[in-house]
Amino acid sequence: MRDPIDEAFEKIRNMEIRGAGRIARAAVEALKKKALTIETASSKTFYQLLYEAGSRLKKARPTAVSLPNAVNFLLAGIYRGLEKGLTVEELRDLTVKKADEFIGRSLEAIKRIGEIGSRRIMDGDRLLTHCNSEAAIRIILEAFKQGKEISVYVTETRPRYQGRLTAAYLAKHGVDVTLIPDSAARLYMRKIDRVIVGADAVAANGAVVNKIGTAQLALIAKEARTRFFVAAETYKISPSTFLGELVEIEERAPTEVVSEKWMKENPRVKVKNPAFDVTPPEYIDIIITEMGIYPPQGIILLIKELYPEAIAV
Numbered sequence: 001m002r003d004p005i006d007e008a009f010e011k012i013r014n015m016e017i018r019g020a021g022r023i024a025r026a027a028v029e030a031l032k033k034k035a036l037t038i039e040t041a042s043s044k045t046f047y048q049l050l051y052e053a054g055s056r057l058k059k060a061r062p063t064a065v066s067l068p069n070a071v072n073f074l075l076a077g078i079y080r081g082l083e084k085g086l087t088v089e090e091l092r093d094l095t096v097k098k099a100d101e102f103i104g105r106s107l108e109a110i111k112r113i114g115e116i117g118s119r120r121i122m123d124g125d126r127l128l129t130h131c132n133s134e135a136a137i138r139i140i141l142e143a144f145k146q147g148k149e150i151s152v153y154v155t156e157t158r159p160r161y162q163g164r165l166t167a168a169y170l171a172k173h174g175v176d177v178t179l180i181p182d183s184a185a186r187l188y189m190r191k192i193d194r195v196i197v198g199a200d201a202v203a204a205n206g207a208v209v210n211k212i213g214t215a216q217l218a219l220i221a222k223e224a225r226t227r228f229f230v231a232a233e234t235y236k237i238s239p240s241t242f243l244g245e246l247v248e249i250e251e252r253a254p255t256e257v258v259s260e261k262w263m264k265e266n267p268r269v270k271v272k273n274p275a276f277d278v279t280p281p282e283y284i285d286i287i288i289t290e291m292g293i294y295p296p297q298g299i300i301l302l303i304k305e306l307y308p309e310a311i312a313v
Contacts, residue, residue, distance in 0.1 A: 004033035005053045012060040012067070015160065020200045020236055021110060021134050024070035025103050027057045031074055032099035035092050046091050047082045051075055063209060063250040063276045065201035065238040070106075073235070074098050109233040109290035114138030117196070117231055117288040121148060125193040128153040128185070131211035132162035133198020135231035137169065139288070140196065144175050151176040153192065157211055158182055159256045159273065182213050189224040199232035199287075203241040204303055206281035206296020208232070209249070212274055218283035230279075230287045237299060239307035250275040 008030035011017045017026045034053050040046050054071040061067055077098040081091050117139035121127070125143075127150060129136050143150055152175055157163035167179040180188060195217055201209035208214070208230050221228045238247055254263065254271035263271065281296030294302065 004030045004037070005056055009057055009060045012057070018160075018162065019132055019134055020064045020066040020198070021106055021233060023061060023064050024066035024235065025106050027054075027060075027067055028070050028074055028099045028102045030057065031071065032096055035095035035099075038088075038092075040088060043082055043086060043088050043091055046088045047075075047078055050078060050095065061250060062248040063200050065209075065247065066233070066236045069235045069237075070102055073102055106233065106235070109235075110134050110138050112290035113231050113233065113288055114142040116290070116293060117229065118142035118146060118148075120229065120286070120288070120293075121150060121194065123148045123150075125150050126153070126191055127151070128155070128188070128192045128195045128217070129166060130155045130163065130195075130197050130214055130217055131157045132165045133231060135233065135288075136196045136198045137166060139229075139231055140170060140175065141173055144173070151178070153178050153180055153188055155180055155182045155185060155213065155217070157213065162211070182216075185217055186220045186223075189220045189226055192221070192224070192226050194227045194229055195221045196229045196231060199230050199236050200276060201247045202230075202232050202237045202287065202299055203247060203278075204238070204300055205241070206284065206287065206299045208279045208281075208284060208287070208296075209247045209276050210279065212277050215277040215279045215283070218279045222283050227285045228283060230284055232287055232289055234289050234291055234302060234306055237303060237306065239303055242300070242303055242307075247278075249277070 008026050012023050017023055031053060038046055038049050054075050058068045058071055078091055078095055081094045113135045121143035140152060152170055154163045154167040154177060167177045171177045197210055197214050199208045199210050218228050252273045252275050254273050257271050257273050284296045287294050287296060
C-alpha cells in the first residue's frame with residue numbers, strides 16, 4: 001500500500017490537487033490516513049511521526065498558507081492530547097476527529113462565503129474571475145441560483161489554464177460564460193461590474209497572494225473603477241506576516257511555459273514561471289470570509305481574534 005503522505009505530496013506538488021482549500025483538505029486527509037497506519041506503543045513516537053509527515057506536506061506548495069495552517073491545526077490538537085497523557089489509540093481517534101472537524105469547517109466556510117458574497121452581486125452584473133477558486137465560484141453560483149441575471153468573463157489563467165476549468169464548470173451549471181485570454185483583460189474590463197477572485201494567502205496588511213495575473217487584474221480594475229472582491233476562508237490568513245515575514249512566492253518549472261524542445265533550441269533564453277503574485281491592499285475593495293466582509297485594513301483584527309498567540313509579546 002502506498003504511503004498516503006507520499007501520494008498527497010506528489011498530487012499537491014504536481015497540481016493534480018489544486019486550489020488552496022482543496023490542498024488543505026487533502027493534507028489533513030492524508031495525515032488522518034497516516035495516523036491509521038502508524039504502529040507504535042509510544043504516544044510520543046506517534047506524534048513525532050505525524051509531525052514529520054506534516055512537515056513534509058508543508059513543503060509541497062510553499063505559497064498556499066492554507067496548507068501549513070491546516071497541518072498546524074491538526075498537529076496542535078494532537079499535541080494537546082499528548083500533553084494530557086492520551087494513549088496511542090486515543091491519539092489516533094483524536095486525529096480522525098480533528099481531521100474531520102477541519103474538513104467540515106472548510107466546506108462550511110465555502111458555503112458561508114457563497115451566501116455572504118452573493119449579496120454583493122446585483123441583478124444584471126457582469127463579473128470577471130481568474131483561476132479556479134472554490135470560494136469565488138460559490139459566490140457566483142449562489143447569485144445565479146437566486147435568479148440574478150449575471151454573465152461571467154473568465155481569464156484562461158496561463159500557463160496551467162485553470163480558468164478553463166472554471167468556465168466549463170460555470171457553463172455546466174447554466175451560467176452565461178465567456179472565456180478570454182489573460183492579455184485581453186484590459187480590453188473587457190470596462191464592461192465588468194465586479195471582479196471576484198480567490199486567495200492562496202492573505203497577509204496581515206490585507207495584501208492578497210493569488211494566482212499569477214491577479215495583481216494585474218486588480219490594477220486594471222482600479223483604472224476602470226471596477227470593484228475588486230477577494231473571497232478567502234480565514235485559514236488562508238498568514239499570522240506570521242504580522243511580524244513582518246513575507247509569503248514565499250513559488251517558482252514552478254519553466255516547462256509549464258515552454259516545451260523542453262524549445263528550451264534546447266533557445267539555450268540563451270531564461271524562462272521564469274512564478275505561480276503567484278501579490279495584490280496590494282489599496283487595489284482591493286473587500287475581502288469576503290466566512291466570518292463576514294472586511295476591508296483589507298480590517299484583516300489585522302481577524303488575526304488578533306483567530307491567532308492571538310501569533311501577536312503575543
